Amino acid sequence: MLLNGVGYRYSQRAPWVLDNVRLELEPGSLTRIGGYNGSGKSTLMRIAAGVHRPGRGSVTGRPARAAYVPGQLPAVPFRVQDYLLHLGRIQGLSESEAEQRLQAGLERFEAWGYRKHRIGDLSRGTAQKVAIVQALLGEPELLILDEAWTSLDAAGQGELDDVARTVRDGGGIVVYVDHDAQRLAEDATAAYLVRDGSLQSAAAADFAVPTALIDLEGAPEPWPLPGRARPLADGAVRVSIAAEHSDRLLRELLTQYPTTHVRTVRMAEGSAE
The missing domain is CATH 3.40.50.300 (P-loop containing nucleotide triphosphate hydrolases)
Known part of the structure; x- marks a missing residue:
């Protein structure tokens, strides 16, 4: 499969979100696409x-x-x-x-x-x-x-x-x-x-992005929400999730599991702790 010289813009006068993109995808491949929000990666995926x-350009x-x-x-x-x-x-x-x-x-x-x-x-x-x-x-x-x-x-x-x-x-x-x-x-x-x-x-x-590290007491087990959870030595649970999704996670957590206590929330770069 080949994307050759692909360009895209959302209206006739708008700037090109994508311009002259070439991407070859072989059978048996697993390809990752990244970029900041608004860079055009979702447009490329569509x-x-x-x-x-x-x-x-063309897709063949x-x-x-x-x-x-x-x-x-x-x-x-x-x-x-x-x-x-x-x-x-x-x-x-x-x-x-x-x-x-x-x-x-x-x-x-x-x-x-x-x-x-x-x-x-x-x-x-x-x-x-x-x-x-x-x-x-x-x-x-x-x-x-x-x-x-x-x-x-x-x-x-x-x-x-x-x-x-x-x-x-x-x-x-x-x-x-x-x-x-x-x-x-x-x-x-x-x-x-x-x-x-x-x-x-x-x-x-x-692909490293700002990550929120959320330490919880009384967290539900097994962890039922987005993010990666791991137990801490004192019995608490640390959840890591992309920072831009942390507010939504906290809202869902406290709505569905009101007895859970949020001990700390802090930011780290990528998956570093």
Whole structure:
């Protein structure tokens, strides 16, 4: 698959968000894309997935079975099961095939109990699991993960890591964006940064982002929310999460688990403590 000379802008008079981007993606590859907020990395991901058409340049060799997982599933007015069955039919699955795959996916991500819930009533994390399951229904040969880990709990993040590796190991193409500097770092076959509209080769250190370290007393076990949790010697728990997501995490934590006490919140660079 080749993105060649790709450019994109959001209106005729707007500046080019992407300009002359070239990216070659081989079967069996797992490619990381990074860049600061607003740099154009999500735009690039949507072009790779076929959601956006480039303003100039071309995309060739895109696999027939492509799937895109955004950072947040829109609150579509469907029950989870109905939504997934509908998408399965769109992808050419029989009703029995779609039912089997959606059940397997929802059970894998511990969301089977929500199959009759309306998507708009789900938590962000559960809705994100539905977004992942819908992407996997068609057994994609190209999987685009655009901050797809952000709202998942630790178990869900681990499952999505395994999904990415499985698609790659099966000869598929995986392209991903994530704020965790360690996310699939040892598995990635290539890494790039979007900078000033162009694509540049990157090293692991280029993906370090400010991280919030949150020490908690009485934290729920196992840790059910986004972020990486590890026990401390005195029985407390330290959660690390990208700083830009820390406020939302604290709101969710104190709303759902009001007996948890926040001992300290401090910032660190990357994953350093």
